Amino acid sequence: MNMEAHNYTSLKEQVWNTLLCSGCSLCATVCPMKTIYFSDEMPVSYNLCKNEKDNVPCGACYSSCPRIDTYxxxxxxxxxxxxxxxxxxxxxxxxxxxxxxxxxxxxxxxxxxxxxxxxxxxxxxxxxxxxxxxxxxxxxxxxxxxxxxxxxxxxxxxxxxxxxxxxxxxxxxxxxxxxxxxxxxxxxxxxxxxxxxxxxxxxxxxxxxxxFSYDRAMQLFKDASVHPADVKRIDIKKDMLLELYNGDTVTIPLPRDLMxxxxxxxxxxxxxxxxxxxxxxxxxxxxxxxxxxxxxxxxxxxxxxxxxxxxxxxxxxxxxxxxxxxxxxxxxxx
Ligand code: SF4
Ligand code: SF4
Known part of the structure:
Protein backbone atom coordinates (compact mmCIF):
# COMPACT_ATOMS: atom_id res chain seq x y z
CA MET A 1 0.00 0.00 0.00
CA ASN A 2 1.31 3.48 -0.85
CA MET A 3 1.13 5.07 2.60
CA GLU A 4 2.25 8.49 1.34
CA ALA A 5 -0.93 8.75 -0.74
CA HIS A 6 -3.01 8.66 2.44
CA ASN A 7 -3.57 11.57 4.76
CA TYR A 8 -5.58 12.31 7.88
CA THR A 9 -8.86 11.95 5.97
CA SER A 10 -8.14 8.20 5.63
CA LEU A 11 -7.37 8.03 9.35
CA LYS A 12 -10.53 9.92 10.12
CA GLU A 13 -12.61 7.52 8.09
CA GLN A 14 -10.94 4.28 9.21
CA VAL A 15 -9.86 4.99 12.80
CA TRP A 16 -11.34 8.15 14.31
CA ASN A 17 -14.94 7.75 13.15
CA THR A 18 -14.97 4.04 13.94
CA LEU A 19 -13.70 4.68 17.50
CA LEU A 20 -10.80 2.29 16.88
CA CYS A 21 -8.30 4.98 17.90
CA SER A 22 -6.06 3.92 20.78
CA GLY A 23 -5.15 7.55 21.51
CA CYS A 24 -1.44 6.82 21.16
CA SER A 25 -1.08 10.39 19.80
CA LEU A 26 1.63 9.55 17.27
CA CYS A 27 -0.44 10.96 14.37
CA ALA A 28 -0.51 14.37 16.08
CA THR A 29 3.18 14.05 17.00
CA VAL A 30 4.51 13.31 13.50
CA CYS A 31 2.28 15.64 11.45
CA PRO A 32 4.68 18.21 9.93
CA MET A 33 1.87 20.78 9.70
CA LYS A 34 0.68 20.20 13.29
CA THR A 35 -2.80 19.95 11.87
CA ILE A 36 -3.86 17.11 14.18
CA TYR A 37 -4.71 17.84 17.80
CA PHE A 38 -6.76 16.25 20.56
CA SER A 39 -10.20 17.33 21.66
CA ASP A 40 -12.27 15.39 24.17
CA GLU A 41 -9.56 12.69 24.11
CA MET A 42 -9.91 12.10 20.35
CA PRO A 43 -7.78 13.30 17.40
CA VAL A 44 -9.28 16.02 15.21
CA SER A 45 -7.80 18.13 12.42
CA TYR A 46 -7.45 21.85 11.75
CA ASN A 47 -7.69 21.01 8.02
CA LEU A 48 -4.22 22.37 7.24
CA CYS A 49 -2.98 19.13 5.67
CA LYS A 50 -0.61 19.91 2.77
CA ASN A 51 -1.25 16.54 1.21
CA GLU A 52 -4.97 17.14 1.07
CA LYS A 53 -4.70 20.75 -0.12
CA ASP A 54 -1.65 20.76 -2.43
CA ASN A 55 -0.86 17.08 -2.96
CA VAL A 56 2.50 17.38 -1.15
CA PRO A 57 3.65 13.78 -0.42
CA CYS A 58 3.30 12.99 3.29
CA GLY A 59 1.11 10.29 4.88
CA ALA A 60 3.13 10.48 8.12
CA CYS A 61 0.05 10.06 10.30
CA TYR A 62 -1.33 7.14 8.32
CA SER A 63 2.05 5.36 8.05
CA SER A 64 2.53 5.24 11.81
CA CYS A 65 -0.99 4.59 13.10
CA PRO A 66 -1.07 1.23 14.90
CA ARG A 67 -4.79 0.86 14.26
CA ILE A 68 -4.26 0.55 10.50
CA ASP A 69 -3.88 -3.19 9.90
CA THR A 70 -1.18 -4.17 12.37
CA TYR A 71 -2.77 -4.15 15.84
CA PHE A 212 -9.61 5.38 31.71
CA SER A 213 -11.17 8.63 30.65
CA TYR A 214 -9.93 11.34 33.02
CA ASP A 215 -13.08 13.48 32.80
CA ARG A 216 -15.43 10.60 33.50
CA ALA A 217 -13.25 9.36 36.37
CA MET A 218 -13.23 12.81 37.96
CA GLN A 219 -17.03 12.84 37.82
CA LEU A 220 -17.01 9.54 39.76
CA PHE A 221 -14.62 11.06 42.32
CA LYS A 222 -17.00 14.01 42.67
CA ASP A 223 -20.00 11.73 43.11
CA ALA A 224 -18.08 9.92 45.88
CA SER A 225 -17.12 13.29 47.48
CA VAL A 226 -13.40 12.62 46.96
CA HIS A 227 -11.01 15.40 45.95
CA PRO A 228 -8.17 14.13 43.73
CA ALA A 229 -5.59 15.96 45.89
CA ASP A 230 -6.61 13.76 48.85
CA VAL A 231 -5.85 10.49 47.04
CA LYS A 232 -2.58 8.82 47.97
CA ARG A 233 -2.88 5.67 45.89
CA ILE A 234 -5.23 4.11 43.34
CA ASP A 235 -5.60 0.39 42.87
CA ILE A 236 -7.69 -0.94 40.00
CA LYS A 237 -9.22 -4.35 40.58
CA LYS A 238 -12.88 -5.19 39.97
CA ASP A 239 -13.58 -1.78 41.52
CA MET A 240 -11.44 1.33 41.83
CA LEU A 241 -9.90 1.40 45.31
CA LEU A 242 -8.74 4.78 46.58
CA GLU A 243 -6.40 5.10 49.54
CA LEU A 244 -6.58 8.61 50.97
CA TYR A 245 -3.85 10.53 52.79
CA ASN A 246 -6.04 10.61 55.95
CA GLY A 247 -6.00 6.79 56.06
CA ASP A 248 -9.54 6.27 54.73
CA THR A 249 -10.25 3.97 51.80
CA VAL A 250 -12.99 4.54 49.22
CA THR A 251 -14.32 1.93 46.80
CA ILE A 252 -15.83 3.12 43.52
CA PRO A 253 -17.50 0.53 41.25
CA LEU A 254 -16.01 0.67 37.76
CA PRO A 255 -18.62 1.41 35.10
CA ARG A 256 -17.82 -0.14 31.72
CA ASP A 257 -17.87 3.27 29.97
CA LEU A 258 -14.98 4.53 32.08
CA MET A 259 -12.59 2.66 29.80
S1 SF4 B 1 -5.52 -1.03 26.58
FE1 SF4 B 1 -3.65 0.11 26.95
S2 SF4 B 1 -2.36 -0.39 25.23
FE2 SF4 B 1 -4.40 -0.93 24.66
S3 SF4 B 1 -5.28 0.82 23.59
FE3 SF4 B 1 -5.80 1.03 25.74
S4 SF4 B 1 -4.15 2.25 26.59
FE4 SF4 B 1 -3.44 1.47 24.67
S1 SF4 C 1 -1.96 7.25 15.40
FE1 SF4 C 1 -3.90 6.16 15.12
S2 SF4 C 1 -4.34 5.19 17.08
FE2 SF4 C 1 -2.77 6.75 17.44
S3 SF4 C 1 -3.94 8.58 18.06
FE3 SF4 C 1 -3.62 8.71 15.86
S4 SF4 C 1 -5.44 7.77 14.93
FE4 SF4 C 1 -5.38 7.17 17.09
Missing part, protein backbone atom coordinates in the same frame (compact mmCIF):
# COMPACT_ATOMS: atom_id res chain seq x y z
CA UNK A 72 -4.71 -7.39 15.36
CA UNK A 73 -1.45 -9.37 15.31
CA UNK A 74 -0.09 -7.87 18.53
CA UNK A 75 -0.92 -9.99 21.56
CA UNK A 76 0.44 -12.60 23.95
CA UNK A 77 3.91 -12.61 25.49
CA UNK A 78 5.65 -11.50 22.28
CA UNK A 79 9.40 -11.99 21.78
CA UNK A 80 11.21 -12.78 25.04
CA UNK A 81 15.00 -12.58 25.25
CA UNK A 82 15.13 -12.73 29.05
CA UNK A 83 12.70 -12.28 31.92
CA UNK A 84 13.68 -10.82 35.29
CA UNK A 85 12.25 -9.79 38.59
CA UNK A 86 13.99 -6.59 39.61
CA UNK A 87 14.12 -3.66 41.96
CA UNK A 88 15.84 -0.32 42.11
CA UNK A 89 18.60 0.29 44.65
CA UNK A 90 17.92 4.04 44.46
CA UNK A 91 15.46 5.37 47.07
CA UNK A 92 12.33 6.46 45.15
CA UNK A 93 9.61 8.17 47.14
CA UNK A 94 6.66 7.39 44.83
CA UNK A 95 7.97 4.00 43.78
CA UNK A 96 5.62 1.66 41.89
CA UNK A 97 6.39 -2.05 42.19
CA UNK A 98 10.21 -2.27 42.20
CA UNK A 99 11.05 1.06 40.58
CA UNK A 100 13.09 -0.82 37.98
CA UNK A 101 12.11 1.39 35.03
CA UNK A 102 13.14 4.47 36.97
CA UNK A 103 16.50 2.84 37.81
CA UNK A 104 17.21 1.87 34.18
CA UNK A 105 16.47 5.37 32.92
CA UNK A 106 18.22 7.09 35.85
CA UNK A 107 21.35 5.19 34.88
CA UNK A 108 20.90 5.84 31.14
CA UNK A 109 20.59 9.60 31.71
CA UNK A 110 23.50 9.68 34.16
CA UNK A 111 25.78 7.73 31.78
CA UNK A 112 24.56 9.91 28.88
CA UNK A 113 23.39 6.85 26.97
CA UNK A 114 20.26 8.93 26.30
CA UNK A 115 19.51 12.68 26.39
CA UNK A 116 15.81 12.70 27.27
CA UNK A 117 13.00 10.49 28.54
CA UNK A 118 9.52 11.10 27.15
CA UNK A 119 6.96 9.99 29.71
CA UNK A 120 3.80 11.10 31.48
CA UNK A 121 3.81 13.67 34.28
CA UNK A 122 0.98 14.34 36.69
CA UNK A 123 -0.43 17.37 38.46
CA UNK A 124 -0.77 16.29 42.08
CA UNK A 125 -3.72 18.55 42.83
CA UNK A 126 -5.92 17.57 39.90
CA UNK A 127 -4.35 14.19 38.96
CA UNK A 128 -4.41 15.42 35.35
CA UNK A 129 -1.63 13.82 33.31
CA UNK A 130 0.45 15.36 30.53
CA UNK A 131 3.29 14.48 28.18
CA UNK A 132 6.69 15.51 29.50
CA UNK A 133 10.38 15.20 28.56
CA UNK A 134 12.86 14.61 31.40
CA UNK A 135 16.55 15.39 31.07
CA UNK A 136 18.23 14.58 34.41
CA UNK A 137 18.45 11.52 36.69
CA UNK A 138 16.92 13.56 39.51
CA UNK A 139 13.89 14.38 37.35
CA UNK A 140 13.40 10.64 36.83
CA UNK A 141 13.09 10.25 40.60
CA UNK A 142 10.77 13.24 40.95
CA UNK A 143 8.41 11.95 38.27
CA UNK A 144 8.58 8.26 39.24
CA UNK A 145 5.39 6.27 39.72
CA UNK A 146 3.03 4.86 37.16
CA UNK A 147 0.46 7.34 35.83
CA UNK A 148 -0.93 5.15 33.13
CA UNK A 149 -4.44 5.19 34.56
CA UNK A 150 -5.85 8.29 32.84
CA UNK A 151 -5.75 9.00 29.18
CA UNK A 152 -3.35 11.64 27.90
CA UNK A 153 -1.79 12.21 24.45
CA UNK A 154 1.51 11.01 25.83
CA UNK A 155 3.83 11.54 22.85
CA UNK A 156 3.40 15.28 22.29
CA UNK A 157 6.63 16.06 24.17
CA UNK A 158 8.49 14.00 21.55
CA UNK A 159 7.34 16.41 18.84
CA UNK A 160 8.58 19.40 20.85
CA UNK A 161 11.99 17.75 21.37
CA UNK A 162 12.44 16.98 17.68
CA UNK A 163 11.42 20.50 16.70
CA UNK A 164 13.86 22.01 19.20
CA UNK A 165 16.58 19.92 17.53
CA UNK A 166 18.74 19.52 20.63
CA UNK A 167 18.40 15.82 21.38
CA UNK A 168 20.04 12.84 19.77
CA UNK A 169 18.86 9.85 21.81
CA UNK A 170 15.43 9.65 23.34
CA UNK A 171 13.91 6.93 25.52
CA UNK A 172 10.13 6.66 25.58
CA UNK A 173 7.94 5.02 28.22
CA UNK A 174 4.41 4.17 27.14
CA UNK A 175 1.49 1.81 26.95
CA UNK A 176 1.50 -1.10 24.47
CA UNK A 177 -0.41 0.91 21.85
CA UNK A 178 2.22 3.65 22.05
CA UNK A 179 4.96 1.03 21.61
CA UNK A 180 3.14 -0.42 18.59
CA UNK A 181 2.88 3.04 17.02
CA UNK A 182 6.54 3.87 17.59
CA UNK A 183 7.73 0.49 16.30
CA UNK A 184 5.59 0.92 13.21
CA UNK A 185 7.10 4.36 12.68
CA UNK A 186 10.64 2.97 13.10
CA UNK A 187 9.98 0.26 10.53
CA UNK A 188 8.21 2.53 8.04
CA UNK A 189 9.97 3.59 4.84
CA UNK A 190 8.04 6.88 4.76
CA UNK A 191 10.84 9.49 4.58
CA UNK A 192 8.73 12.12 6.39
CA UNK A 193 9.20 10.05 9.56
CA UNK A 194 13.01 9.98 9.42
CA UNK A 195 13.45 13.06 11.61
CA UNK A 196 11.78 11.07 14.42
CA UNK A 197 13.16 7.60 13.71
CA UNK A 198 16.78 8.68 13.96
CA UNK A 199 16.36 9.89 17.54
CA UNK A 200 14.43 7.10 19.24
CA UNK A 201 16.93 5.01 21.22
CA UNK A 202 14.87 2.93 23.65
CA UNK A 203 11.22 1.87 23.99
CA UNK A 204 9.96 0.82 27.42
CA UNK A 205 6.38 -0.50 27.45
CA UNK A 206 4.23 -0.87 30.55
CA UNK A 207 1.77 -3.73 31.00
CA UNK A 208 -1.73 -2.42 30.29
CA UNK A 209 -5.22 -3.81 30.69
CA UNK A 210 -7.05 -0.60 29.77
CA UNK A 211 -6.89 3.10 30.36
CA UNK A 260 -11.39 4.61 26.78
CA UNK A 261 -13.31 3.26 23.81
CA UNK A 262 -10.25 2.39 21.72
CA UNK A 263 -9.03 0.08 24.50
CA UNK A 264 -11.93 -2.26 23.78
CA UNK A 265 -10.12 -3.26 20.55
CA UNK A 266 -6.69 -3.73 22.10
CA UNK A 267 -5.24 -7.25 22.41
CA UNK A 268 -1.78 -6.33 23.70
CA UNK A 269 -1.17 -6.55 27.46
CA UNK A 270 2.61 -6.96 27.50
CA UNK A 271 3.75 -4.30 24.99
CA UNK A 272 5.13 -6.79 22.49
CA UNK A 273 6.79 -4.06 20.39
CA UNK A 274 8.94 -2.56 23.16
CA UNK A 275 12.65 -3.12 23.82
CA UNK A 276 11.84 -3.72 27.50
CA UNK A 277 8.39 -4.44 28.95
CA UNK A 278 7.68 -3.79 32.61
CA UNK A 279 4.94 -4.22 35.19
CA UNK A 280 4.12 -5.55 38.63
CA UNK A 281 2.33 -8.71 37.43
CA UNK A 282 4.44 -11.84 37.88
CA UNK A 283 6.70 -10.51 40.66
CA UNK A 284 6.35 -10.28 44.44
CA UNK A 285 5.30 -6.97 45.95
CA UNK A 286 8.16 -4.47 45.82
CA UNK A 287 9.59 -5.94 42.61
CA UNK A 288 9.10 -5.25 38.90
CA UNK A 289 8.77 -7.87 36.19
CA UNK A 290 11.03 -6.99 33.25
CA UNK A 291 10.98 -8.66 29.84
CA UNK A 292 13.83 -7.80 27.51
CA UNK A 293 12.79 -8.22 23.88
CA UNK A 294 16.09 -7.65 22.11
CA UNK A 295 19.75 -6.68 22.55
CA UNK A 296 18.88 -2.99 22.91
CA UNK A 297 16.77 -3.77 25.96
CA UNK A 298 19.48 -6.00 27.45
CA UNK A 299 22.12 -3.31 26.93
CA UNK A 300 20.27 -0.65 28.92
CA UNK A 301 19.27 -3.13 31.63
CA UNK A 302 22.80 -4.50 32.03
CA UNK A 303 24.26 -1.01 32.23
CA UNK A 304 21.96 -0.23 35.19
CA UNK A 305 23.01 -3.50 36.87
CA UNK A 306 26.73 -2.86 36.30
CA UNK A 307 26.45 0.60 37.82
CA UNK A 308 24.68 -0.73 40.90
CA UNK A 309 21.28 0.88 40.34
CA UNK A 310 19.33 -2.30 39.64
CA UNK A 311 19.12 -5.71 41.34
CA UNK A 312 17.74 -8.54 39.24
CA UNK A 313 17.19 -12.25 39.33
CA UNK A 314 15.89 -14.49 36.59
CA UNK A 315 12.14 -14.88 36.56
CA UNK A 316 11.50 -18.60 36.40
CA UNK A 317 8.04 -18.35 34.89
CA UNK A 318 5.95 -15.85 32.97
CA UNK A 319 2.76 -17.88 33.57
CA UNK A 320 1.03 -15.11 35.47
CA UNK A 321 1.87 -12.51 32.84
CA UNK A 322 0.63 -14.90 30.17
CA UNK A 323 -2.64 -15.39 32.06
CA UNK A 324 -3.25 -11.62 32.07
CA UNK A 325 -2.30 -11.43 28.39
CA UNK A 326 -4.75 -14.21 27.50
CA UNK A 327 -7.50 -12.64 29.58
CA UNK A 328 -7.16 -9.37 27.70
CA UNK A 329 -7.06 -11.15 24.35
CA UNK A 330 -10.24 -13.09 25.11
CA UNK A 331 -12.04 -9.99 26.39
CA UNK A 332 -11.27 -7.82 23.37
CA UNK A 333 -10.99 -10.25 20.45
CA UNK A 334 -13.91 -9.45 18.15
Missing amino acids: KDKYGLGPVLNAYTARSTIPIEKQQSGGAVTAILYNALERKLIDRVVTVGQDHTTMQTYSIALSTPQEMITHAGSKYIWYTPSLLALRDLIEAGITRKIAIIGTPCVMQALRKMMESDNAVLNRFKDHVALLIGVFCTEI RRGCAHCLDFTAVDSDISAGSIGSYEGFTTLITRNRTGEYYLNSAIENGYLETSTLETLDKVETFAQRKYKRNKK
